[in-house]
Amino acid sequence: MFDPTNINLDILKKRAFNLRWATVPEGVIPLTAADPDFPSAPEIAEAIxxxxxxxxxxxxxxxxxxxxxxxxxxxxxxxxxxxxxxxxxxxxxxxxxxxxxxxxxxxxxxxxxxxxxxxxxxxxxxxxxxxxxxxxxxxxxxxxxxxxxxxxxxxxxxxxxxxxxxxxxxxxxxxxxxxxxxxxxxxxxxxxxxxxxxxxxxxxxxxxxxxxxxxxxxxxxxxxxxxxxxxxxxxxxxxxxxxxxxxxxxxxxxxxxxxxxxxxxxxxxxxxxxxxxxxxxxCDDYLKGFVSHLQQMRDLTVAAFNDTPGFQCYLPEGCYVAFANITGTGKSSAEIRDILFNEGKVAIVPGLKEWFGDGAEGHIRLSFATSREILEEGLYRIKNTMGLI
The missing domain is CATH 3.40.640.10 (Type I PLP-dependent aspartate aminotransferase-like (Major domain))
Known part of the structure; x- marks a missing residue:
């Protein structure tokens, strides 16, 4: 259920709004709103x-x-x-x-x-x-x-x-x-x-x-x-x-x-x-499979963040978002958002008061509810972009 063949990017680019695939330019990977890239369980569609x-x-x-x-x-x-x-x-x-x-x-x-x-x-x-x-x-x-x-x-x-x-x-x-x-x-x-x-x-x-x-x-x-x-x-x-x-x-x-x-x-x-x-x-089996996949993506994300210049991230205990401290870059959350979007072609959520309060400054939030392939490419772009500034 949670392998990359189950993600239909053509549909996501038409239907996934709220800072996601339908709202970003072609070529940008949106790791933004906490909404999975995977389809819902087939039992749900059948019931409807x-x-x-x-x-x-x-x-x-x-x-x-x-x-x-x-x-x-x-x-x-x-x-x-x-x-x-x-x-x-x-x-x-x-x-x-x-x-x-x-x-x-x-x-x-x-x-x-x-x-x-x-x-x-x-x-x-x-x-x-x-x-x-x-x-x-x-x-x-x-x-x-x-x-x-x-x-x-x-x-x-x-x-x-x-x-x-x-x-x-x-x-x-x-x-x-x-x-x-x-x-x-x-x-x-x-x-x-x-x-x-x-x-x-x-x-x-x-x-x-x-x-x-x-x-x-x-x-x-x-x-x-x-x-x-x-x-x-x-x-x-x-x-x-x-x-x-x-x-x-x-x-x-x-x-x-x-x-x-x-x-x-x-x-x-x-x-x-x-x-x-x-x-x-x-849909218990669907949920169990999803959480199992997410735990792997969490570990991948946090390891990649902690190997990125100026980034530091704790393992989240729940949720499928990672909250990385970027103060080591010397730049603000909004500046990192803009650099990653414009140079790295990755969209993330900056730690601004309007999203999370004053305590979020110096951080960015990334959703990892996607496939390993999409996530690895997004994390590679982030690390590569940060290594060049």
Whole structure:
């Protein structure tokens, strides 16, 4: 499934947008947005075809197809040890919207939410869009321990939420059970909502282990709203499908009311729900093969970065992005982006505040969810280009 013959560049150049093949000049290799170059599992396409052949594409239930809700709940029960209730979760049209929805539901103007730095821009964007203030908590790349004393010092009477991104995009950190307990204890002590973004939780490299914070104990679970999605694991970004899960009826009611699903203004389409439930129910072998391939590509990428002049990179524990420190080059993240794009014909994501926060400067992010051949060529271009400046 994950050999180069399964990548159709002609199709990618027509369909893969968001900084990828359809948006770069001919000859440029885009190792940018975290979206795989491989096609999704055949079971997913077959399920969509079966559903559509009857030609009835009617409205679905506002709270989601029952079989979708049951599949997501069963996943959390069996694979994340979370006693999920299908009545307290519903589909959303992306994990990105789920993050925004949780902020919209539990934050108001003047509130504060603690977000990591660096982290995906969606946390700051969602917090600030609803009128709250994003307070940054540094978690740099690498093995340094989390500074929980500093975290507690950031909590004020205005703090209402901690935004947990686990695994952490862009650094690939996977939080340990002990670290998650500390996050949970601080949240419970201060009555903070925990927004737990777990979209990357399937992409974990041995010997690391993923833990859902909602699995730790009932007190922590009751403070937690979990959001996840299926684009990273199964290549479904264009279908825009995720899920939001509460741990009690009160939180669920608030979320569902804020979602506007009951009004038909928002909602996840039925084909996306069919795709996601099929992924959860039938595509374990696909996912296992994908993660196995990704671990090899991770090792290849990090070794190549650490052999490139001015670059230094830690092994990501999860995600399929590598976050390389480029301060040894003496150039900024934006300068490295431009050099690699213009001279090396490789597109990467620079560590700019607009993408990941202030803590990302001096770094670049590269997605390695592609074939060995494409990745090796991209890494060769990077190393060769950096060796010439």
């Amino acid at each position: 075809i079966r559903f559509t052949k009857d030609r009835y594409l009617s409205y679905g239930p506002p709270a989601g197809l029952p079989e979708f809700k049951e599949s997501v709940a069963r996943f959390f029960q069996e694979k994340r040890q979370v006693p999920a209730n299908p009545a307290w979760l519903f589909p959303v049209d992306s994990a990105a919207f789920g993050i925004y929805l949780i902020c919209k539901t539990f934050l108001k103007p003047g509130d504060e939410a603690i977000i990591f730095d660096p982290v995906d821009f969606l946390f700051r964007y969602s917090t600030e869009t609803v009128g709250a203030r994003a307070v940054t908590f540094p978690i740099p790349a690498g093995p340094m321990p989390v500074d929980f004393d500093r975290l507690e010092s950031l909590v004020t009477t205005n703090t209402k939420m901690i935004c947990l991104c686990n695994p952490l995009n862009p650094t690939g950190k996977v939080f340990t059970r002990e670290e998650l307990l500390k996050f949970g204890e601080i949240a419970v002590k201060n009555n903070l909502i925990i927004l737990s973004d777990e979209i990357w939780s399937d992409i974990i490299y041995t010997p690391n282990v993923f833990t859902s914070i909602a699995s730790l104990n009932e007190e922590i679970r009751n403070q937690t709203i979990t959001v996840t999605g299926y684009s990273k694991s199964y290549g479904l970004a264009g279908l825009r499908i995720g899920a939001v899960m509460a741990s009690n009826a009160a939180h669920y009611d608030l979320l569902f009311q804020a979602s506007l699903h009951q009004s038909t203004i928002h909602g996840a389409n039925v084909l996306s729900q069919v795709a996601a439930l099929t992924a959860l129910n039938e």
